[in-house]
Amino acid sequence: MFLAIDVGNTQTTLGLFDEKGQMLHGWRMSTNSVDTADMLHGRLFTFFMKDGLLLDDISAGGIACVVPAISRAWKRCFEVLLKRPLVAISASSNTGVPVHMPHPERVGADRIANAVAARDRYGSPVVVVDFGTATNIDVVDDSGAYRGGAISPGLMLSANALFERAAKLSSIPIEAPASALGDDTESAVQSGLVIGTAAQAEGLVARILQEPGIGGAKIIATGGLAKTVSVATDVFDVVDPELTLRGIYLIWKRG
Ligand SMILES: Nc1ncnc2c1ncn2[C@@H]1O[C@H](COP(=O)(O)OP(=O)(O)O)[C@@H](O)[C@H]1O
Ligand SMILES: CC(C)(COP(=O)(O)O)[C@@H](O)C(=O)NCCC(=O)O
Numbered sequence: 001m002f003l004a005i006d007v008g009n010t011q012t013t014l015g016l017f018d019e020k021g022q023m024l025h026g027w028r029m030s031t032n033s034v035d036t037a038d039m040l041h042g043r044l045f046t047f048f049m050k051d052g053l054l055l056d057d058i059s060a061g062g063i064a065c066v067v068p069a070i071s072r073a074w075k076r077c078f079e080v081l082l083k084r085p086l087v088a089i090s091a092s093s094n095t096g097v098p099v100h101m102p103h104p105e106r107v108g109a110d111r112i113a114n115a116v117a118a119r120d121r122y123g124s125p126v127v128v129v130d131f132g133t134a135t136n137i138d139v140v141d142d143s144g145a146y147r148g149g150a151i152s153p154g155l156m157l158s159a160n161a162l163f164e165r166a167a168k169l170s171s172i173p174i175e176a177p178a179s180a181l182g183d184d185t186e187s188a189v190q191s192g193l194v195i196g197t198a199a200q201a202e203g204l205v206a207r208i209l210q211e212p213g214i215g216g217a218k219i220i221a222t223g224g225l226a227k228t229v230s231v232a233t234d235v236f237d238v239v240d241p242e243l244t245l246r247g248i249y250l251i252w253k254r255g
């Protein structure tokens, strides 16, 4: 079986795929850039044990990593400890999705994976909004090419900055309030953060859809906060939390 690893700035998600491309198991852990190969190996061992699996069941891995400090530890975990190959996804991988941007090598591997999975599942044009540490938008045009998108501070980053800098505000449950018109501090902050993040996505998507080759695109939400935010908008055709992991699998499968 194939293990897909999506290393984000806050959390690392893992998905175990069978030969038919079904994701059978998924796990989530925090991303710690100081983790060693032994620690990563230990985490994998625990996840697999808990689900009645063996690390030997892994035949290969693929990784989309946007935290360079930890990529060596993952490589060592696979190649030295698990004795299995690990493919690192980048814009220069054989993805089948050409990157029409001046500096393809600078694009995050997670964004490439999103584009590949979205085009495969939903066709093109397609727009992905990924709600993680950053909120990033990834766009595939009607020719099937990746065209970039937008990057902004994610919901939790904004929330934490607000709670840190506004003396009278402290942490509240991050969920959509009943109305955009908050009638107390908690619901006002929920409105600003959750409905605000949703409205930002609506606004950016509306503008991106005006660009040549993007009109009529399906709009997909993914990322750890996709479910929280999608409650507050009807802009999304689909919420697909496993999109990035599926993209890693698809890129690996193409070889
Ligand atoms: N099981 C979970 N299901 C959904 N959301 C989670 C879950 N766990 C965490 N989240 C939220 O998702 C966010 C991380 O999203 P993610 O897309 O993994 O970010 P990144 O890829 O930037 O690390 C965290 O802020 C967390 O609050
Ligand atoms: C945009 C990102 C910060 C998103 O990271 P995440 O929120 O998933 O942790 C990441 O894809 C990244 O660092 N990209 C490099 C710059 C670019 O894609 O243009």
Ligand SMILES: [K+]
Residues within 6 Å of the ligand: 006, 007, 008, 009, 110, 130, 132, 223, 244
């Ligand atoms: K991510």
